[in-house]
Amino acid sequence: MIPPLPKPPRKNPILRTRLPLLPPSARSRAALGLTAAASRGRFELQVCNDCGAVQYPPRESCHRCLSGKLCWRAQEGSGELLATTTVRHSHDTFFQERVPWRLALVRLDVGPTVVAHLHAGCPPAPARVRLGARLDKAGQGVLVAFPMDEVPNMADDRQLREMTCDPKFRKVLVTDGKSAVGQAVVRGLAAAGADLIWVGHAEPWKETARFAELATLPQVALLPLELTDSQSVREIAAEIGGKVDILINTAEVHRTHGISSRSGVETARAEMDVNYFGLLRLAQEFAPAMRARAADGQSSAVAWVNLLSIYALSNFPPHGTFSASKAAALSLSQCLRAEMRSSAIRVINVFPGPIDDEWNQTLPAPKLSAEALAKAILSALQDGVEDVYPGDVAQEWLARWQESPKVLEKELSI
Amino acid sequence: MTANGSSRDYRDVVLAAPVTVPYVRYSIRSAHWFVAQALARLLTASGLRKAAVDGLSLGSFMLAPDTAIGVTQHLGVTVRWLDHLPLGGACGIVALRRALRAVQCGDAEVVACIGADTNSVDAFRQSLGSFSVFARDAVFPYGSGGPNASFAFLTDYYMRRYGATREDFGKICVAQRDNALGYPHAIFKKKLTLPDYLNARLIADPIRLFDCVMPCAGAEAFLVMTRQRAESLNLPFVTVRSTCERHNAFPDDPIQTRGGWVLDREHLYGAAGIDPADVDFVQTYDDYPVMSVIQLEDLGFCAKGEGPEFVRRHTFTTDGSFPINTSGGQLSVGQAGCAAGFLGLVESIRQLTECNLARPVANARFGIAVGYGMITYDRGLCSGAAVLSRAAT
Ligand SMILES: [Zn+2]
Numbered sequence: 155m156i157p158p159l160p161k162p163p164r165k166n167p168i169l170r171t172r173l174p175l176l177p178p179s180a181r182s183r184a185a186l187g188l189t190a191a192a193s194r195g196r197f198e199l200q201v202c203n204d205c206g207a208v209q210y211p212p213r214e215s216c217h218r219c220l221s222g223k224l225c226w227r228a229q230e231g232s233g234e235l236l237a238t239t240t241v242r243h244s245h246d247t248f249f250q251e252r253v254p255w256r257l258a259l260v261r262l263d264v265g266p267t268v269v270a271h272l273h274a275g276c277p278p279a280p281a282r283v284r285l286g287a288r289l290d291k292a293g294q295g296v297l298v299a300f301p302m303d304e305v306p307n308m309a310d311d312r313q314l315r316e317m318t319c320d321p322k323f324r325k326v327l328v329t330d331g332k333s334a335v336g337q338a339v340v341r342g343l344a345a346a347g348a349d350l351i352w353v354g355h356a357e358p359w360k361e362t363a364r365f366a367e368l369a370t371l372p373q374v375a376l377l378p379l380e381l382t383d384s385q386s387v388r389e390i391a392a393e394i395g396g397k398v399d400i401l402i403n404t405a406e407v408h409r410t411h412g413i414s415s416r417s418g419v420e421t422a423r424a425e426m427d428v429n430y431f432g433l434l435r436l437a438q439e440f441a442p443a444m445r446a447r448a449a450d451g452q453s454s455a456v457a458w459v460n461l462l463s464i465y466a467l468s469n470f471p472p473h474g475t476f477s478a479s480k481a482a483a484l485s486l487s488q489c490l491r492a493e494m495r496s497s498a499i500r501v502i503n504v505f506p507g508p509i510d511d512e513w514n515q516t517l518p519a520p521k522l523s524a525e526a527l528a529k530a531i532l533s534a535l536q537d538g539v540e541d542v543y544p545g546d547v548a549q550e551w552l553a554r555w556q557e558s559p560k561v562l563e564k565e566l567s568i
Numbered sequence: 569m570t571a572n573g574s575s576r577d578y579r580d581v582v583l584a585a586p587v588t589v590p591y592v593r594y595s596i597r598s599a600h601w602f603v604a605q606a607l608a609r610l611l612t613a614s615g616l617r618k619a620a621v622d623g624l625s626l627g628s629f630m631l632a633p634d635t636a637i638g639v640t641q642h643l644g645v646t647v648r649w650l651d652h653l654p655l656g657g658a659c660g661i662v663a664l665r666r667a668l669r670a671v672q673c674g675d676a677e678v679v680a681c682i683g684a685d686t687n688s689v690d691a692f693r694q695s696l697g698s699f700s701v702f703a704r705d706a707v708f709p710y711g712s713g714g715p716n717a718s719f720a721f722l723t724d725y726y727m728r729r730y731g732a733t734r735e736d737f738g739k740i741c742v743a744q745r746d747n748a749l750g751y752p753h754a755i756f757k758k759k760l761t762l763p764d765y766l767n768a769r770l771i772a773d774p775i776r777l778f779d780c781v782m783p784c785a786g787a788e789a790f791l792v793m794t795r796q797r798a799e800s801l802n803l804p805f806v807t808v809r810s811t812c813e814r815h816n817a818f819p820d821d822p823i824q825t826r827g828g829w830v831l832d833r834e835h836l837y838g839a840a841g842i843d844p845a846d847v848d849f850v851q852t853y854d855d856y857p858v859m860s861v862i863q864l865e866d867l868g869f870c871a872k873g874e875g876p877e878f879v880r881r882h883t884f885t886t887d888g889s890f891p892i893n894t895s896g897g898q899l900s901v902g903q904a905g906c907a908a909g910f911l912g913l914v915e916s917i918r919q920l921t922e923c924n925l926a927r928p929v930a931n932a933r934f935g936i937a938v939g940y941g942m943i944t945y946d947r948g949l950c951s952g953a954a955v956l957s958r959a960a961t
Contacts, residue, residue, distance in 0.1 A: 178697055178709045185705035211706035211945060217819075236823045237728075239713070239720035240773045245693040246712030255711040259721040259946065261822040267946055269710050269721075279728070296709055 156274050159310040162323055162452045174448035174497045175248040179292035184212040187226045192287035192295035193540035197231050200224040210266035231285035233262040235299060238272055238279050258299040260285060270297035271313050275305035288317040289538050291498040309536060318538035319400060319457035319500055322347035327398045329354045329379060330405035334511060337364055338528035339402055344371050346532055352394055354379030381405050381432030387439050395443035402459040405432055408513040412474035422475040429479035437490050445497035457535055459502045460487045464548040466505060467555045468562050502534050507547025520546050581671045582795045582805035585613040586917040590753045591786035591902045595686050599630035600642050602684035606787035607643060610680050614791055614803055623649035623676030625667050627659030627683035627906035649676035657853045657941025658950030659683055660910035665811050667792040684787035685905020692783045700944035707945060713772050716780055718943050719856040720772035725823050726858050732876040737857035738765040741778050741899055743884035748896025750927035755782055755902035779856055786904035788914040804921035809840035809955040816949050824947035827940060829866035840955040844868045848932035849891040849919060851912025853940035854899050863938050886927040894919055895926040912937040920958045933958045
């Protein structure tokens with residue numbers, strides 16, 4: 155039903171690279187709740203606290219009982235496909251470049267009728283379908299009608315690919331291949347069909363067996379990349395910046411110190427130099443080139459992934475300086491996201507709990523394996539999610555933080 | 569069923585002076601200009617001075633940042649009754665209802681009811697994203713097909729559920745074009761054949777080019793006054809037998825296949841003292857042909873779902889077995905924003921006063937003008953209708 159995505163032809167160097175356009179991005183404040191949920195990969199609708207009526211389109215008062223207490227709640231999404239259309243003439247330049255564009259009108263089992271993008275795997279109306287939420291190119295939440303069951307080449311749907319950052323046939327830079335996480339990400343990308351994977355490695359004299367093994371993968375090209383060195387970042391960006399479709403920044407320095415456990419600022423500075431300034435150097439050198447290629451055909455520049463930490467949300471005092479460097483990186487990545495938005499390049503922030511590595515040796519289980527973290531990063535790209543909290547610890551911290559940042563701070567300080 | 573009877577008839581108030589500011593595809597004039605031209609034509613047609621108009625009802629989308637009040641100063645009119653109705657396809661019927669009561673109650677003596685809008689080259693596109701909060705949040709980001717996409721859903725559903733064919737809708741469009749060829753102000757002046765209709769460019773499946781109206785600029789207007797006043801001015805006039813208006817009817821229907829007329833038709837015919845069989849013509853609100861079929865069903869000319877069969881049984885030209893949109897309707901005349909909500913009323917007044925610009929429907933005594941519109945999300949929220957009668961009856 156859905157033809158597999160063809161390998162893109164080589165780019166014709168004579169053709170002008172198209173400028174990125176965005177779908178309509180204006181939303182009311184109420185409607186941003188859909189976006190907030192979709193940014194974490196969730197489909198939520200407003201539900202009335204008083205009478206339970208499900209609402210859509212988003213609003214501020216219940217359409218049934220007029221209660222002002224509406225809460226966003228996860229939805230299962232099944233419904234009846236009532237009618238479909240294919241827009242062949244659009245009033246918006248983004249869609250006019252992409253017509254024909256398939257749309258669905260779906261009656262959700264929980265009540266509301268919704269307009270949604272229609273996945274090509276859905277049967278003709280009338281039929282059962284499942285609604286999901288995705289972020290569109292403007293970074294806003296939109297609804298997509300999916301078939302009830304998986305169909306072959308699901309991710310290759312032309313419209314869905316406009317909302318995801320699937321690495322298939324794309325060129326990816328992984329900034330640090332020396333860590334277990336970086337290596338797992340590279341292997342995951344190769345398995346997901348990435349076209350070319352540049353793997354950065356700082357300190358080339360430190361060779362490890364597993365790193366050497368990466369070089370044997372046919373898609374992999376090793377690059378000497380030193381995030382603490384502006385010159386090194388600039389040179390590599392000049393060489394490959396105009397080709398990178400996805401940048402995954404896995405480089406980090408992690409030492410286990412609070413304030414009083416060590417004198418001097420050298421260790422903290424080393425953390426900041428990679429975790430914060432490393433991101434800043436990358437952003438300054440790579441972001442402009444990626445933005446220029448955000449509408450470069452089927453395999454355009456699409457995503458930027460930052461490996462942060464759940465400690466970025468609230469300081470974990472035993473790893474206090476590391477937490478601070480990740481909080482700084484989080485703040486900077488929000489700036490990067492805002493600047494990338496007009497080019498439709500998604501900035502994905504990954505907030506893992508403790509990773510099962512030497513620096514978290516003293517922490518109790520559960521700890522996140524490098525493979526699980528790599529899988530979460532791949533899924534985030536494939537689902538087009540913006541914020542990822544992989545692992546049980548991260549999920550629990552997130553829930554605590556969402557309920558009360560202050561309570562979490564007090565809990566962590568004991 | 570909701571109560572809908574209005575105890576008082578419209579015996580002593582009438583409609584007169586149907587006027588049109590000819591339509592153009594694009595205009596560099598503001599909506600204010602079209603309002604002014606419409607008012608000027610009303611005065612010419614009625615012989616009234618501007619000062620004699622003491623009520624103003626304006627249907628317009630494009631006056632922003634003005635509303636009707638700013639227009640009073642713009643036009644130099646002093647009124648004691650003012651209404652602003654940005655209700656699109658329903659604004660004519662709603663204006664009529666309110667103005668009739670205002671005159672009847674003595675709040676105004678002569679009300680100018682004007683539907684006017686302009687259309688600059690990019691205006692329609694710009695208006696889509698700001699039409700309503702729901703449209704901006706939950707429709708426009710999905711392909712930005714505008715009303716074409718919304719009505720494509722309704723048409724797709726109606727065709728599957730009730731067995732309507734493209735030929736059925738085509739028959740209506742072709743007949744209306746034929747009617748338009750007799751009307752001087754129609755934007756479309758070329759004959760339309762069924763093959764032209766069927767093979768036209770796809771816009772949003774199953775909707776093709778000739779299912780869609782042409783946005784344009786223009787105005788329609790009429791005057792509401794007492795019968796006595798109209799007689800003293802020697803003006804031809806029509807009387808209003810009954811009206812109805814309903815907003816957000818059937819909110820729990822999953823998709824629109826009916827409008828508020830279903831709730832109101834019993835009152836509409838009861839108060840008018842006629843049956844559907846007595847109606848000589850209908851000016852449907854034909855923003856898309858599927859809506860014409862739905863309106864014919866909901867107004868009781870056939871049962872729900874029998875619209876396609878009804879279409880196959882009848883002919884719709886002015887000399888046909890069931891004349892509709894006798895000046896060509898929006899599909900052939902053009903859609904000048906809120907003026908579209910007045911088009912059917914103005915044409916009905918002309919048909920029933922021998923002031924025809926279009927070909928007359930022979931011996932017409934009763935006509936129905938329908939209002940419908942405002943797709944703020946997935947369906948048209950407003951519905952209304954008026955039964956008009958030749959004055960002699
Ligand atoms: Zn409620």
